[in-house]
């Protein structure tokens with residue numbers, strides 16, 4: 001059947017598997033049961049907060065706590081509509097759910113490169129397991145893919161129709177090639193088994209609850225500025241990224257899950273900054289006395305990255321609201337609390 005990658009509408013060859021009979025029950029209105037894999041992590045825990053606001057939702061988190069923490073979910077501990085399971089997605093999970101937000105995967109380069117074989121297993125076997133679950137129970141599944149599928153992009157900004165420029169044997173491949181295979185699996189299950197899929201290509205996201213020593217650039221710079229340490233710009237510093245505040249990201253993910261388009265759809269903030277500009281902004285806003293230091297970079301670092309969000313605007317009615325200059329102080333406040341560094345008056 002027809003498939004149109006540019007407008008996010010892909011037709012399955014089979015009808016979707018039937019959901020639980022309770023969904024259509026006339027006498028018992030069940031809650032929507034939602035699984036969030038990786039829900040103890042940065043984006044996942046914000047997503048859980050938003051999903052829990054809806055009293056019709058029951059949220060189950062499955063996480064192995066590699067980069068996430070129970071602390072991120074402590075406010076939901078003991079809540080009757082919330083459940084937290086220590087589970088590694090490389091193992092099958094047998095539960096009954098209606099929707100799956102599949103986020104489980106380390107996202108910061110220092111963590112995903114730490115155990116690359118585990119990272120690729122998480123992306124490939126983990127996604128297979130979650131698709132198997134979706135197939136068994138007739139659930140809709142959303143994968144958080146990444147802008148890294150575009151590799152070191154030769155097209156700028158990146159539309160979803162761009163196939164990317166990825167090194168298949170580099171040190172980042174466990175993550176970027178892993179996510180590319182995960183996208184392939186999603187579409188194969190969709191075409192072959194009729195599974196309802198959604199794919200978000202997430203661009204760099206920042207906000208409260210990022211691990212303080214996460215290693216990603218925004219968390220590094222804010223922690224360094226608060227600790228009076230030099231901001232470490234990795235050479236050449238002219239490489240660009242586009243930073244999306246986490247509440248905007250969560251809004252985009254929920255719209256994608258609830259809408260009619262499979263994606264892949266870019267979700268990110270098109271405001272583009274060089275790493276030198278980012279360091280200068282953090283310095284100006286948080287600690288004007290701080291030094292900016294150039295340090296060595298890591299292999300295959302993408303030189304430019306900026307989402308084309310035409311599809312997200314058109315299909316999801318979504319665009320980001322929070323500018324970098326407004327989001328950084330919100331993250332600073334959270335880091336000050338966690339680091340115990342008060343603001344000087």
Ligand SMILES: NC(=O)c1ccc[n+]([C@@H]2O[C@H](COP(=O)([O-])OP(=O)(O)OC[C@H]3O[C@@H](n4cnc5c(N)ncnc54)[C@H](O)[C@@H]3O)[C@@H](O)[C@H]2O)c1
Pocket residue numbers: 037038039040041042043044062063064065066067068069087088089090102103104105106107108122126144145146147201202203204205206
């Ligand atoms: N934050 C970003 O800028 C960004 C950009 C693109 C894509 N993404 C994607 O979004 C998702 C969430 O990213 P994040 O920034 O919140 O990262 P994160 O590292 O804070 O969260 C990932 C979560 O997944 C869990 N996890 C890892 N491996 C697992 C496994 N095998 N089984 C079960 N749980 C596992 C971790 O413990 C953690 O709680 C990831 O899939 C990531 O690839 C994030």
Ligand SMILES: O=c1ccn([C@@H]2O[C@H](COP(=O)(O)OP(=O)(O)O[C@H]3OC[C@@H](O)[C@H](O)[C@H]3O)[C@@H](O)[C@H]2O)c(=O)[nH]1
Pocket residue numbers: 107108109146147148202203204205215216217218220221232233234235239241275297298301302
């Ligand atoms: O201290 C630092 C850390 C990083 N950087 C630079 O900042 C840029 C961004 O690096 P990050 O580690 O934050 O993130 P990257 O953009 O490389 O990867 C991210 O991309 C999208 C997601 O899938 C993941 O969250 C992550 O892989 C890179 O150019 C890096 O060289 C610094 O200049 N200084």
